[in-house]
Amino acid sequence: MQSRSDYFVPDGSYWPILGSIGMAALLGGFAASLHDSLVGTISMILGFGIIIFMLFGWIGQVINESETGTYNLQVDKSFRIGMGWFIFSEVMFFAAFFGALFYARQLSVPWLAGEGNNFWTGENLWPEFKSVWPLIKMPDTTNFTVPKGIIEAWEIPAINTLTLLTSGATLTYAHWSLMDENRSGLIGGLIATIILGVIFLGLQAFEYIEAYQHLDLKLTSGIYGSTFFMLTGFHGLHVTLGTIMLIVILMRAIRGHFKKDRHFGFEAVAWYWHFVDVVWLGLFIVVYWL
Amino acid sequence: MSTTTTDLQDEIDTHASHDDHHHGPEKGLMRWVKTTNHKDIGTLYIWFAFTMLLIGGAMAMYIRAELFQPGMQFFDPQFFNQMTTLHGLIMVFGAIMPAFVGLANWQIPLMIGAKDMALPRMNNWSFWILPFAGAMLLSTLFMEGGAPAFGWTFYAPLSTTFAPDSTDFFIFAIHMLGFSSIMGAINVIATIMNMRAPDMKLMDMPLFVWTWFITAFLLIAAMPVLAGAVTMMLTDRNFGTSFFDAAGGGDPVMFQHIFWFFGHPEVYIMILPAFGIVSQIIPTFARKPLFGYSSMVYATASIALLSFVVWGHHMFLAGMPIGGQLYFMYATILISVPTGVKVFNWITTMWRGSMSFETPMLWAVAFVILFTIGGFSGLMLGIAPADIQYQDTYFVVAHFHYVLVTGALFSIIAAVFYWLPKWCGRMYNEKLAKVHFWWAVISVNVLFFPQHFLGLAGMPRRIPDYSLQFADFNMISSIGGFAFGASFILLTYIIVDCIRNGKPVNGRVWESAKGLEWSVDSPAPYHTFDTPPTRKQILEETSHIGH
Amino acid sequence: MLGKRFSPRLSFITHLKKNLAFVRIILLSSLLTPQFVQAEYGLNLPEGVTSISRDIYSLHMLIFWVCVGIAILVFGVMIWSMIFHRKSRGAVASNFHESTAVELVWTLVPLAVLIAIAFPATKVLIDLENTEKADMTVKITGYQWKWQYEYLDEGVSFFSSLDQASKDATRDIVARDKHPNYLLDVDNRLVLPTGKRIRFLMTSNDVIHSWWVRDLGVKQDANPGFINDSWAKIDEIGVYRGQCTELCGKDHGFMPIVVEAKSEADYKTWIAEQKEKQKAAAAAGDREWTKEELMAQGQKVYSGSCASCHGVTGQGIPGVFPAITGSPIASGDVKTHINIVLNGKAGTAMQAFGKQLSDSDLAAIITYERNALGNSAGDIVQPSTIKSAR
């Protein structure tokens, strides 16, 4: 057994400071570009580039250290704890948006129509307004787009649910194959998962185009549009990131990385993917279905 | 046992895997930029926090100068609001939180016999995001329309529809600060769970470690919610969503719910580590084990859990249905019970001890008394119908400065005096430090106590000018404020003097101090606990916990 | 007695006026005199003049004394041990560190204390949240930075903002000391009858404000798009002052509230007067105005309604409020100008003044903006133009 004093403490590194510079350039640039600053846009693109470079460099170094056996099991455990709690923080981020959806449906929309302790709100301010969900007609439509319809749960979203659930299964298959030392099963499973992820994203993009072009359902469609697009949009972003991470894992698998009993990189991505899966289930139920 | 390494293994260890990690720090500036050493990073955090404390404090000095007498003295009301907002934000996110993370970085590995933090490179990143985020926040001051002027609570729609363009920079600064905090918290959790000396059980851990452990969970659960809130702000401002706009079916009060779901845990994030610090210091100088170690742990955990279900007490007047108000009132005042347990435990620890009052102890004692006063006013605020007369007055300002300044900040000062000799191997000037203590503790009360009266007399908070009957107390408060501000000049001198000219100290700086951190040399070597401490050593060093 | 609860200490102020403000430090010595504890210094909440405010006051005193009691106990023990159990006195440390019984006691006793406080608190809360069975309803709308009061049963409505004398005194210490209600006075008071159960409906036109009059025991947030309610039954005739208590932007500190409680008869007379006044104001718009009249009236209304954002000299605040001086709108097409003042601009702080001001005032302001503040468009706008533009 490896001694605990073997815990790997890396040497000083330039990657973090580069990451911070990239982050500041990206976000500061974004903020400036929101107010029509060309310099802002340039800085944003530059920052994005720096971050991508940093991620490649940093993660590349970690992969290298991992493959050369620098990490003992204790380091591995630190990574697990880190990834686990990082995913928990993501859960809480989504919780804020789910909370907003819950609040709008259960509280603010009924209140605007005069329910609860808001009799006068409905009576005096919004006499015309009716509380329904999905909320098509907002209390005051001047600044908002009134949608013609909404996305039905049992069409694309249902297919997408199936897609993601299947992708969870193929990823688990890849994992089992890895542990059985069945490399082609591992690679096949990963490829299937990536394909399913891409299909999901394609369908999601199609659905957005539908919504924007035919249904007039937009980010600006009042609280319904806001919660709909922010929740599905952030989820989609996570699927995108997850897919990219899966591709990285696939490449590593093809190069022969990961051992039967040591494959934290794989597992981290798998956890992430399952987390994205679970979030989707929540979305499907409360955003599309109910 | 994993700790018994043979000579041969030792030899292999030194030569093979980590031979190259045993060198000392790198030279020059790049040491600090690249460092993965928990002590370096702790130092960086603490100096950053101190700088921000001075900047945030300078803004407070402006606030007190403007409020010195009625009338508009210096700039315009808009600028005053910017100062109030930035003062609150910088103190909370720039001074208090980074200071605690810095203390965690320095102390937690030392206190649990770990070699370093669990994820050292990420640790570096957590820190190095901060200066950029802080700079982004401060840069808003120089933008057209000025810095954010909507209070540190940035209620919509003042912060969305009615705010200047610089607000988007503020939003991203908050995102970055949040990202840094989350990474820092993950690191603390991984360190405590995974890097503890193999023979140290959870219930052997010093309370500072325990309180930080629980705080880290609070951070991971609360900060992402803040990120969600500012993200919704961003889209409401720029992309036409209507989370906080009634016209589209949203609700400005929804912002408050989301903010305070973060915000209330946040205030405990700023006090739980303080509880830990005081629980380290009092046993040392009472020369007596901490009373009720395990109930301290459970009380901390209960406070943390309760902190997630009381947020509505900031919103009693926002139009909550009566059921909500009653619930939040009951839940809020319930927090007094576990907090009381802590106060009683400290006092019982002092009871029949053999006390001496070196500077860290003075600060700890002041903490217990003054924090409790702040807690009492908190309890009063928690009574929903009474809060009608208190909310958004200086009574609230008095409350939170008692818990934040004489609570959180005092504990940080106590911690610095307690551990500084360990960090730099030198003793501070005890006489000067005592002078500084009395100067600060008197002036801080002159500063904040009259604010209770101002609030009850009807002075709203966040106003740059007031009617004449508030003049006397404001003047007293300002005088206290200037005196308290000046005390920081002395503090700076004491610290610099200690680092430069202090008398060298030995490992166990305080003769009765227990804890693994005292078992290493002073100054603590660059690398400590390459071999974890033994069970015997751990038991010896945790005897102050009392079991 | 007007304003007895807010009477400032004029005597001191007049002694120490002029710019040497630091001289006031001498006032510190006055802290030691018995006067200090007198109510007019405002060390404590006043009892107020409604049942709610008195209930809150008793509750406040109850919790206060509970806290004082616990504090004496806790700090007493602590100080005792700091004096007697110190090393320098030769105290030897004992080694006890646990006692489940003691822990239990100091968990349960505070719990019991809290439960005892919770009962009266619940009662008061239920009472003050019950806004049913009101005799009359006043709708209060917050604006940046003024209040609108609408007597829903009477059809009377008006705006109320900081009085001009206070505005003039913010940078003038002499004027300040001469103004007994500096920053707590308004141009139009909210007049209410005593002995009636009055329901207040609070809402806002822009950001969140909060309407607070301490003596009535009423404080409630005014949220845009929602209505919160609250109530009061005033027992005593008098003038009660308060302020906006939710940060609402630049002039948050300058939007006071003055409630004048009158006997029912006086209140009725006052309502009748208001109705007359509203008719007269409408009539003023039916005639032609001269340029001089318009400019004079315009300057007055501009400094009352517009200067808080666009500045007394029209300079605005860059990045927040645009300047009127040199504004393309204020010197360009008059229709656009009328439009923005009448209808405001949704999603910005620029309010729709069409709902707030009469035709003649609007005509006057627009004329003023076009021909003063560094602009010289030359044209004038008549009330009749505004009327047709509405």
Ligand code: HEA
């Ligand atoms: C470190 C930070 C900190 C801490 C620890 C606390 C602790 C508490 N706070 Fe405070 N609070 C703030 C920071 C903090 N607060 C801030 C920053 C704000 C303002 C935010 C803003 O609007 O800008 C605020 C505002 C605030 C409000 C809103 C006021 C308003 O806007 O109207 C309320 C209302 O309930 C409240 C309550 C409490 C309570 C009940 C506690 C309790 O935890 C206190 C418990 C402690 C004790 C009670 C003392 C010790 C106990 C005993 C000795 C036992 C026996 C006692 C009894 C049984 C009474 N706080």
Ligand code: HEA
């Ligand atoms: C977290 C910690 C924290 C700390 C430590 C402080 C410290 C202080 N605070 Fe702060 N305060 C808040 C948190 C804090 N505050 C928050 C959250 C708010 C609410 C904001 C809001 O409403 O949105 C607030 C609001 C607030 C107000 C109310 C403003 C208003 O409502 O308009 C006031 C007024 O007196 C005040 C005063 C002070 C003073 C005098 C100090 C003193 O303790 C400061 C001591 C001084 C120093 C530490 C500086 C010393 C420096 C020098 C001597 C010179 C250095 C020179 C240079 C750098 C050039 N604070």
Ligand code: CUA
């Ligand atoms: Cu209106 Cu503050």
Ligand SMILES: [Cu+2]
């Ligand atoms: Cu709180």
